[in-house]
Amino acid sequence: MIKAKAAQTASALILAALVLSGCSDGAGTSGDATNTGGGETSAGVQQALDEAYKGVGSDLSDLASTTVPKSMNVYVMSCGEQLATCHQPAAAVVEAAEKAGGTGKIVDGKLNPEGFATAIRQAIAGGADVLVPIGISCSAAAAAFKEAHDAGVTIIGGGGVDDCSPKVWNSERLWLKDAPKTGFFGVFGQLMADYVYGKNNGNVKAIVINSTTNAWGPWITQSFKDQLAKLGGGEVLQTIDVSDPETADNSYLQKVTSALLANPDANALIVPTDSYLETGLAAAIDQAGLADKLTVIGAFGGDGAIDMIRNGKSGINATVAMGNAWQGWGSIDTALRVMNKQDPAYIGQSVQVIDADHNMPMSGGYEGSVDFRSKFLKAWGK
Secondary structure (H helix, E strand, O other): OOOOOOOOOHHHHHHHOOOOHHHOOOOOOOOOOOOOOOOOOOHHHHHHHHHHHHOEOOOOOOOOOOOOOOOOEEEEEEOOOOOHHHHHHHHHHHHHHHHOOOEEEEEEOOOOHHHHHHHHHHHHHOOOOEEEEEOOOHHHHHHHHHHHHHOOOEEEOEOOOOOOOOOOOOEOOEOOOOOOOOHHHHHHHHHHHHHHHHHOOOOEEEEEEEEOOOOHHHHHHHHHHHHHHHHOOEEEEEEEEEOHHHHHOOOHHHHHHHHHHHOOOOOEEEOOOHHHHHHHHHHHHHHOOOHHHOEEEEEEOOHHHHHHHHOOOOOOOEEEEEOHHHHHHHHHHHHHHHHOOOOOOEOOOOEEEEEOOEOOOOOOOOOOOOOHHHHHHHHOOO
8 A cells, every 4th residue: 555654644644545556567565675784674664665665645536527628728838858857747738738628838948047937938929828837936937927927827837836926826736635835845855765764774874966946956855854864863964956057067967976975974865856867967876986885766756767777777776756647637637627716636646666676667657556547537528
């Protein structure tokens, strides 16, 4: 069973539990902690690792019906098409919009505030009925979002938050009713801590990459630190701030490798998005001769990262995977309900740790545990 596990909400989230055995490759779902201390693995260490593999999510069993307008022109503002974790959910929004009977188009934010604003204005000029920004919060392009709002575009968050003041998005995409305030981002950090704690026998010495451009990066970082403190078996040796522009030109790679080399006792690297690992960081870790001494875990469950883990590539051990296509379809569901003056539904995409031996899909990327497409289409009358 997938056990809901979020700060101070565990009992409520357990009600949202679902079976995830269908997305395993047949390996057991209970973990085997790596014992680096020479003694037996403690029950607490094993429990933390098991929690990482169980994860959090919903089965969409209570999804109410809604209707689709005769025409719906959807624009998706991808945070940066060069990153799989931006492109994949953006492509899923287009897929869902077209399956619903509308049209969908991606505009590229190019990983910088100017690019975000330009893409949003392209959507306005293109006559967007709906705008879904993927991977950024409102404050990253506040003026352009205000222009879209004033033009009558329905703005639905695609994973970020409306931190503009006053708020201008019509709705964020909702995850679970009793999720922590930081949503699945906070759960990412918790599960990362559980995993590296379990894999290092309760003795974590971590380097943490903190993605600074959007609110969700610090949320992951803080959640990881809080959970590690709660587990009581480790420390953060260094936190490295990385901005989207540094990601775009790969200049962050030197910062990270320098920090790893300056901290020879480090045994874990916390990476807030798989895109870093897919676009050069995993290779840099391997080339620096550090892969064998580090437990490296990313987040979002990018297809490329999952392939790397599946194929035994050095420099990455695990990812906190999320149903990226599921969340893209959820953004369209949210848009439909907002346009129909209904309350947005809780989308509930599943989130859990994948490594080579646990929860690995037989092939392709991670989509979660339920047939979300058929459930959404049924709710839309399709």
